[in-house]
Amino acid sequence: xxxxxxxxxxxxxxxxxxxxxxxxxxxxxxxxxxxxxxxxxxxxxxxxxxxxxxxxxxxxxxxxxxxxxxxxxxxxxxxxxxxxxxxxxxxxxxxxxxxxxxxxxxxxxxxxxxxxxxxxxxxxxxxxxxxxxx
Numbered sequence: 140x141x142x143x144x145x146x147x148x149x150x151x152x153x154x155x156x157x158x159x160x161x162x163x164x165x166x167x168x169x170x171x172x173x174x175x176x177x178x179x180x181x182x183x184x185x186x187x188x189x190x191x192x193x194x195x196x197x198x199x200x201x202x203x204x205x206x207x208x209x210x211x212x213x214x215x216x217x218x219x220x221x222x223x224x225x226x227x228x229x230x231x232x233x234x235x236x237x238x239x240x241x242x243x244x245x246x247x248x249x250x251x252x253x254x255x256x257x258x259x260x261x262x263x264x265x266x267x268x269x270x271x272x273x
Contacts, residue, residue: 162226162227163226163227163229164188164221164222164224164226164227164228164229166187166188166222166228167228168215168218168228168229168230168231168234168235168238169230169234169238170187171184171187171188171215171220171228172212172215172216172230172234172238174187175208175211175212175214175215175220176212176215176242179197179202179207179208179211179212180197180201180202180205180208181197181198181201181202182194182195182196182197182198182202184211184215184220185197185211188220188221188222188223188228189222189223189224190222190223197211212242215228215238216235216238216239216242218230218235
């Protein structure tokens with residue numbers, strides 16, 4: 140038995156439905172987001188999307204000195220990332236919301252931990268030597 144692709148929704152133009160389906164990449168939004176976020180400085184997200192040339196450039200420049208990494212992360216989070224064929228990597232609204240929340244939470248946690256570390260460093264370097272009992 141031959142499986143046919145699902146037809147358009149009732150009331151939807153079949154040509155518009157087919158064009159929308161053809162314009163969407165088969166790549167996973169979650170995988171693209173994780174690669175862009177965690178391994179983006181190495182260009183892994185670009186390799187995953189089939190963009191080998193820019194992946195190599197991103198690898199050589201360590202994520203475009205961080206700028207290219209950030210741009211690709213934002214493009215992925217806003218559902219604007221495209222694969223090698225120019226098709227958008229679309230995630231569900233739920234996946235996109237979770238990706239934004241996790242990215243923001245981990246970034247905020249990193250900033251807080253950096254501030255705490257700097258505070259303790261200041262304390263041990265500047266304040267503790269002035270205390271008479273130390």
